[in-house]
Amino acid sequence: MERKIFIKNIALMALLPSTFIAACSSGKKPEAAGEAKEKTQTFTCPMHPQVIKNEMGTCPICGMDLVPFEKNSNDKALKVDEKRQALANITTLAVGDASLSVAKQLNGRLVVNPEQSSYISSRIAGRIEQLYVRETGIKVAKGQPLYKLYSEQLATLQQEYLMALAQEKQFKGDKIEQQIVASARQKLRLYGQSDSQIAQLAKTQKKDPFVLFYAPEGGVVAEVSVTQGQYVTEGSPVIRLEGYGQLWVEADVYPAEAKNVKQGQRVKVVVAGWEDQPQEMSVAFITPVLGAGSQLTQIRGSIPNPGNKWQPGMQANVFLPTGNSSKALSLPVDAVIRDGKGMHVWIKSGKDTFEPRLVKTGQESNNQVEITEGLKNGDRVVVTGAYLLYSEYVLKKGKNPAEGLKMQSN
Known part of the structure; x- marks a missing residue:
């Protein structure tokens, strides 16, 4: 009888797990079924x-100290203490219904x-005796001498x-003689002689075949068409000056968008690099034909350029209003993180x-975006520093914050 009981106990022990036997032999209790093992902390x-x-x-690559890495953590929350929030410039905003002005951004340029x-062209035939401006890009002031011309024809007019x-x-007192003098004086004016030069001629009674031409207004030398010593005919181009006090803004528009643009419509212009100095422009002209080799037309207007701080050729963005969306939840554009997993905010x-939350967006302006799903009034959303939170989450947990998230109803 005792032999049968002994054999039965041996069979039961064979069926028990080794962990149970080891625990029994050491006097320790076995782990409860389903009890989670202690997680191993990893570093990256x-x-x-x-x-x-x-x-x-x-x-081993760069020698930097490793940081804790929570790769297997399912906790979506990210903890950032107050000091680190200040260093990362993390700020929040309680969202609420507001009017969202929507505008279409057009690519433009300054011209x-x-x-x-x-x-400036030669008023009389002759030889360029002295050319005072020989390079393009030089600023010229009004009244500044540009070139000196030698002309036999001018000497003949002075003699007359x-x-x-x-x-x-x-x-x-003879009226005819007075008319002849007035006519000769007018000819000299037409050929570039100033009243002071004519008065000096009458005083000295000496002919001067050289005439000095001055800049009629200030500007930047864009083209010099002659060289010193060159003979020119009457009307020959000499110098072209460009004024940058007012610049044109040209923007490309698709035909479907152009039908909504009207002459005289006010639009906002932002020059690249001067985003803090937006300008307002009135649409002065809409090109009636499409550009060669493209399906684009152009709109044009002008903006002031005080101090000539902008140059032709610079990029400018034109924001064409398309309408208003009232009672819409909106956020700054940088508050929304966009990647292959979708769009989310913090x-x-x-x-x-801080926790990530999936959102859906609607209309978008140059700096605001409408949130159609995922948020409700009063939610406090990170508006600056969102990308830093995104990077830290990926670094600590080794995955995208949007993984496993579900869209929440408003």
């Missing part, structure tokens, strides 16, 4: 996430306004004027706790 490099170790140390250009003055002295759920 902030610069090289592929480096993962089970103990604290340094990165020279032809109305601000001056074309002196003879007319002599005749007038002999026949004082919600501040506690003093030092």
Whole structure:
């Protein structure tokens, strides 16, 4: 009988797990079924996430200290203490219904306004004796000498004027002689002689075949068409000046968008690099034909350029209003993280706790975006520093914050 009981006990012990037997032999209680094993803390490099170790140390690639890595954690919350929030410039905003002004962003550029250009041509045939401006890009002030011209024709006109003055002295009071003097003086004016030069000629009674031409207005030298010593004919181009006090803004528009643009419509212009100085422009012209080799037309207007701080050729964005969306939840564009997993924002759920939340967006302006799903009035959303939270989450947990998230109803 005892032999049968002994054999039965041996069979039962064979069926029990080895852990139970070891626990019994050591006097310890076996683990309860389903009890989670202690998680192993892993560490990774902030610069090289592929480096993962089970103990604290340094990165074998760059030598940086490893940081805790919660790869297997399912906790969506991210804790950032108050000091680190200040260093990362993390700020939040309680969202609420507001009017969202929507505008279409058009690619544009600054170009020279032809109305601000001056074309200087020779008023008389002769030789360029002295060229004072020889390079493009040089700023010229109004009244600055540009070139000196030698002209035999001018000397002949000066002689005619002196003879007319002599005749007038002999026949004082004669209206015909007075008309001849006035006619000779007008010819000299037409050929570039100023009143002071004509008065000096009458005083000295000496011919001067050289005439000095001055800039009619200030500007930047855009083209020099002659060289020193060159002979020119009457009307030959000499110098072209461009004024940058007013610049044209040209923007590309698709035909479907152009039908909503009206002449005189006010639009906002932002020059690249001067985003803090937006300008307002009135649409002055809409090109009636499409550009060669493209399906685009253009709209055009002008903006002031005080101090000539902008140059032609610079990029400018034109924001064309398309309508208003009233009672819409809106956020700054940078508050929404966009990647292959979808769009999400960061919600501040506690003093030092932040959580990702999926959202859907609607209309978008240059700096605001409408939130159609995922948020409700009063939610406190991170508006600056959202990308830093995104990066830290990926670094600490080794996965995208949007993984496993479900859209919440408003």
